Amino acid sequence: MSGATATTGRPSRARRLVKHVALVAFGLLLLYPLIWMLSSSFKPTELIFSDSGLWPSRFTLSNYTDGWNALRIPFSTFFVNSFVVAIGSIVGNLIACSLAAYAFARLNFRFRRFWFAIMLATIMLPQHVVLIPQYVLFSELNWIDTFLPLIVPKFLATDAFFIFLMVQFIRTLPRELDDAAKIDGCGWWGIYWRVILPLTMPALATTAIFTFIWTWNDFLSPLIYLSTPENYTVPLALRAFMDAEGESSWGPLFAMSILSLGPIFGFFLAAQKYLVRGVATTGLK
Amino acid sequence: MSVATRDRVESPPERPRRAGGRRFRISENVAGYLFLSPWLVGLFVIVIGPMIASLYLSFTEYNPLTSPSWIGLDNYVRLFTDDPRYIASLKVTLIYVVVSVPLQLAFALLLAMVLDKGLRGLSFYRSVYYLPSLLGSSVAIAILWRRVFSGDGLVNSFLGAFGIEGRSWISEPATAVYTLVALSVWTFGAPMVIFLAGLRQIPDMYYEAASVDGAGRVRRFFSITVPLLTPVIFFNLILQMIGAFQAFTPAFVVSDGTGGPVDSTLFYTLYLYQEGFASFRMGYASAMAWVLFVVIALFTALNFAASKYWVFYGDER
Numbered sequence: 198m199s200g201a202t203a204t205t206g207r208p209s210r211a212r213r214l215v216k217h218v219a220l221v222a223f224g225l226l227l228l229y230p231l232i233w234m235l236s237s238s239f240k241p242t243e244l245i246f247s248d249s250g251l252w253p254s255r256f257t258l259s260n261y262t263d264g265w266n267a268l269r270i271p272f273s274t275f276f277v278n279s280f281v282v283a284i285g286s287i288v289g290n291l292i293a294c295s296l297a298a299y300a301f302a303r304l305n306f307r308f309r310r311f312w313f314a315i316m317l318a319t320i321m322l323p324q325h326v327v328l329i330p331q332y333v334l335f336s337e338l339n340w341i342d343t344f345l346p347l348i349v350p351k352f353l354a355t356d357a358f359f360i361f362l363m364v365q366f367i368r369t370l371p372r373e374l375d376d377a378a379k380i381d382g383c384g385w386w387g388i389y390w391r392v393i394l395p396l397t398m399p400a401l402a403t404t405a406i407f408t409f410i411w412t413w414n415d416f417l418s419p420l421i422y423l424s425t426p427e428n429y430t431v432p433l434a435l436r437a438f439m440d441a442e443g444e445s446s447w448g449p450l451f452a453m454s455i456l457s458l459g460p461i462f463g464f465f466l467a468a469q470k471y472l473v474r475g476v477a478t479t480g481l482k
Numbered sequence: 483m484s485v486a487t488r489d490r491v492e493s494p495p496e497r498p499r500r501a502g503g504r505r506f507r508i509s510e511n512v513a514g515y516l517f518l519s520p521w522l523v524g525l526f527v528i529v530i531g532p533m534i535a536s537l538y539l540s541f542t543e544y545n546p547l548t549s550p551s552w553i554g555l556d557n558y559v560r561l562f563t564d565d566p567r568y569i570a571s572l573k574v575t576l577i578y579v580v581v582s583v584p585l586q587l588a589f590a591l592l593l594a595m596v597l598d599k600g601l602r603g604l605s606f607y608r609s610v611y612y613l614p615s616l617l618g619s620s621v622a623i624a625i626l627w628r629r630v631f632s633g634d635g636l637v638n639s640f641l642g643a644f645g646i647e648g649r650s651w652i653s654e655p656a657t658a659v660y661t662l663v664a665l666s667v668w669t670f671g672a673p674m675v676i677f678l679a680g681l682r683q684i685p686d687m688y689y690e691a692a693s694v695d696g697a698g699r700v701r702r703f704f705s706i707t708v709p710l711l712t713p714v715i716f717f718n719l720i721l722q723m724i725g726a727f728q729a730f731t732p733a734f735v736v737s738d739g740t741g742g743p744v745d746s747t748l749f750y751t752l753y754l755y756q757e758g759f760a761s762f763r764m765g766y767a768s769a770m771a772w773v774l775f776v777v778i779a780l781f782t783a784l785n786f787a788a789s790k791y792w793v794f795y796g797d798e799r
Contacts, residue, residue, distance in 0.1 A: 224610040233636060234626050246634055297521040306514025319529055323728050323778055325754055325771040329539060329764050330532035336546065353524025385513040414620040416731040421759055432621040436735060439625060447629065454622035461616055469609050473675055
């Protein structure tokens with residue numbers, strides 16, 4: 198309880214009730230478009246805009262089956278592609294960022310402050326400044342229309358934001374643990390692998406979740422690098438679907454949109470604690 | 483950036499010195515660089531190298547089929563003197579940043595204030611309000627948004643219930659960009675969570691002391707909460723501003739990649755994409771990227787300069 202209530206006394210029961218009603222109503226208003234899209238995805242397309250009730254008067258799953266196969270390639274391909282990119286990115290970020298974070302947080306090497314400042318600066322760098330030469334580089338390597346341009350940079354810790362997150366976390370771990378491990382004969386690698394990594398799990402979890410959400414939602418990079426529909430990720434496929442079908446098939450389009458949000462929603466339910474903490478700790482310390 | 487870096491770099495690891503420490507030190511130095519090596523490779527190959535390359539390309543005419551030919555400042559000159567679409571995109575982006583960021587932060591702060599009162603079910607509300615932030619940048623939500631703000635969309639049926647006649651918000655140049663502002667405000671949850679964490683760090687005793695002195699709610703808000711929260715407000719401001727300058731997906735999806743109607747949603751990054759990857763004028767697009775970089779840096783620097791007058795750090799008292 199914060200000071201304000203402690204000093205003014207608890208508000209009356211009625212006032213609290215009113216406040217909760219208002220907060221719930223606001224939440225519903227906020228989520229209403231989502232709920233509406235969910236409900237519409239179960240309505241026949243011709244009813245979506247005439248039947249204004251949230252509960253479908255005629256319930257159908259055909260939007261899902263139609264949408265799944267609406268493009269030449271079934272959506273399963275796009276989901277697999279998206280998962281491959283997301284999982285590759287997660288593995289890359291976990292490995293590369295934790296290695297760098299351990300060095301910044303625990304090791305005393307030359308120019309450490311200098312590199313740390315550079316690392317912080319790259320967080321602020323708009324990606325557009327490097328977009329075109331990166332594209333040229335990856336096309337020289339013949340990586341266009343593969344997942345490599347989307348995944349390999351993560352193995353080189355280009356998402357410096359997560360290095361920062363992990364450094365902040367590792368700094369809160371007692372240094373005595375490192376010393377104890379050193380006395381027990383651990384080298385630098387041993388300390389990293391046996392002491393730091395296991396204790397950094399919460400930060401690693403936050404990294405994994407945010408990497409998943411960002412790569413899952415990412416649209417610009419796949420748009421630039423992936424050209425054949427077989428390689429499309431879900432956002433690209435949704436966009437292609439919208440272009441191909443136009444305004445005529447909102448039902449299937451909504452159904453696929455709902456499915457595309459599913460994994461994010463799942464992560465959200467399973468890992469709210471890490472998400473909220475992640476936002477709060479990178480904002481403050 | 484000084485806010486972010488402050489206190490971070492300042493505590494070099496205090497390693498106990500021991501006999502033979504010299505040899506140890508050398509290996510620690512090497513170990514440091516070994517652990518850092520993936521990041522260092524990425525830094526030079528994927529960040530700094532391309533940065534220099536794009537600076538060079540911005541002074542050339544270049545498409546992937548030809549080699550770059552040096553044209554000096556022509557790209558930059560053309561941007562500001564001979565490209566109405568560019569000026570339009572600059573204008574739209576500035577409107578978006580200047581309107582959406584303060585609105586979003588005001589919402590975030592307001593809701594954080596409402597939630598931070600030892601409220602029951604706080605974490606539930608926090609999660610519900612936060613959810614849009616996770617979904618907001620997705621193509622699916624942009625598709626939904628197109629629908630919500632269309633002529634026969636949700637917003638108009640809502641307005642219709644009050645007897646107000648709406649319009650097709652998305653297809654009218656005057657309102658299209660504000661539908662994207664609305665989308666940005668809808669994702670106020672992320673800064674709200676940061677505000678909540680900040681509010682929690684304000685010691686109760688300040689409020690108690692103020693109450694004893696007879697300060698009411700409003701007075702406490704403006705004399706305690708706001709001043710002590712200014713560093714967090716500032717942090718959110720910088721973060722959201724940098725993000726807003728780079729917004730891309732919603733504008734792309736809502737306008738079918740065109741930036742229409744009449745370039746009214748032609749966000750800077752969208753125009754950059756069109757020039758670089760649809761028209762393959764990569765030298766020109768590189769020049770745009772560098773101007774964007776400078777504009778963002780300038781806005782950030784301005785904010786830091788202005789912060790001296792309104793951001794209150796506890797230790798300066």
